[in-house]
Amino acid sequence: MPILGKIGGTVEREQADAALFGRDRYLPTSGKRVPNEADRMCGAPGCGGGWTMPWKSRRRPILEREWACSQKCLKALVNSVVRRETGEGIVADETTSHRHRVPLGLVLLAQGWISHPQLRSALDAQRASGRGRIGDWLTQSCGLPEDRIARGLGVQWSCPVLGMDGFSAASMALVMPKRMVAEFGMVPLRVAGSRLLYLAFEERPNAAVALGVEQMSGLKVESGLLPGTKFEAARSAVLAAEGVPVHMKLVADRDGLADGIVRAVEQSQPLATRLVRVHQYYWLRMWLESGATQGIGNLPPGPEDVVDTLFLVGGQR
Ligand SMILES: [Zn+2]
Incomplete structure (x- = not known):
């Protein structure tokens, strides 16, 4: 031209x-x-x-x-x-892929972070109460630290556990509508090297959300997990910032x-x-x-x- x-x-x-x-x-x-x-x-x-x-x-x-x-x-x-x-687009295959995932309790067991009796009593407690995540029950019953749970989820979903370094709520609040942050169990975490955007998920990565954010931001999205307390802190900071x-x-x-x-x-x-x-x-x-x-x-x-x-x-x- x-x-x-x-x-x-x-x-x-x-x-x-x-x-x-x-x-x-x-x-x-x-x-x-x-x-x-x-x-x-x-x-x-x-x-x-x-x-x-x-x-x-x-x-x-x-x-x-x-x-x-x-x-x-x-x-x-x-x-x-x-x-x-x-x-049709990308339909999240959570239900199908979920069936093939090793349960978190077994991942933690295989890593040697919990014992058989600990897992059994946590599963019993979860069943008896009819609610709650197994990770939370393990934290409650045997004091399993939340970063171990996040690492277990990372093994389960083959994705990294992220840290909070470089997190800025003010700039991350501009990535996407807060309604989506609140609804999809995720929070944008940081941009690295002007081309990578890290998205932190609470329990499991969501491919449809990651793809949408990638297309909108023009940045390559890396999905990872963030331990519970850090996740909550990051998400509430983003929700409180001006978007x-x-x-x-x-x-x-x-x-x-x-x-x-x-x-x-x-x-x-x-x-x-x-x-x-x-x-x-x-x-x-x-x-x-x-x-x-x-x-x-x-x-x-x-x-x-x-x-x-x-x-x-x-x-x-
Ligand atoms: Zn025309």
């Missing part, structure tokens, strides 16, 4: 593009950048409107990597993104979802937009000004000029 002369605002736009799309090899449609404004064509299939309307500003709105020249074209773009995200503003929207069906996205994009005229499905949520993030795209990966440097919308389709919670 020929390099055309730069026009006003292009440098700023390029910085935004570089921040959002320059390091995005983890994103679903990688390998394609948002072209400079001067080269930018409407992204809707079959539309030549970008060329026939030379007076039109092509700076906004941007949906993922595409600029839309009109409302009609924006709708076409949104529909293709919605079709992608409402497909990106979140709107909740209930929509009836896929068409309602597409309409809701079109409305949000038209209203906010974002410089960058991304839609990612995480379990029941369709998570739309819009970067409204280029300053918001200057963070690590796609993470915003602050809560300003970024807005999240969580769409729930149908009668889901």
Whole structure:
């Protein structure tokens, strides 16, 4: 593609593009950048409107990597993104894989951290009460330290046990909507080397959540476990910090979802937009000004000029 002369605002736009799309090899449609404004064509299939309307500003709105020249074209773009995200996608295989996991008690036994009688009495106590996790019962009945439980879970789920070094609640609160942090038993922990984002889970890693955060952040996600007390401390600090503003929207069906996205994009005229499905949520993030795209990966440097919308389709919670 020929390099055309730069026009006003292009440098700023390029910085935004570089921040959002320059390091995005983890994103679903990688390998394609948002072209400079001067080269930018409407992204809707079959539309030549970008060329026939030379007076039109092509700076906004941007949906993922595409600029839309009109409302009609924006709708076409949104529909293709919605079709992608409402497909089968990654379904968490927790129920199937769970069956093949060695039970935590046996892992701890094999590591030599508990004895047979200790495991038996903890299992009896759990059965008698009809509730609670085996790890908690072992802590209660024989004083098993929680970092041993976390290490046992790490063996069970083949993932590392993480530490709290480098944790910053203020920046981690910007990674994702707090509702998802509260609901999915996880907390973003830190960014390492400008390309890795550590997600800490309380009991077990969740592949669907990790993938969604990876796609949204543009960073490679490493999942791990955090011992109970540390996990609670990190999660409550993130929940207490200022996050990106979140709107909740209930929509009836896929068409309602597409309409809701079109409305949000038209209203906010974002410089960058991304839609990612995480379990029941369709998570739309819009970067409204280029300053918001200057963070690590796609993470915003602050809560300003970024807005999240969580769409729930149908009668889901
Ligand atoms: Zn168009």
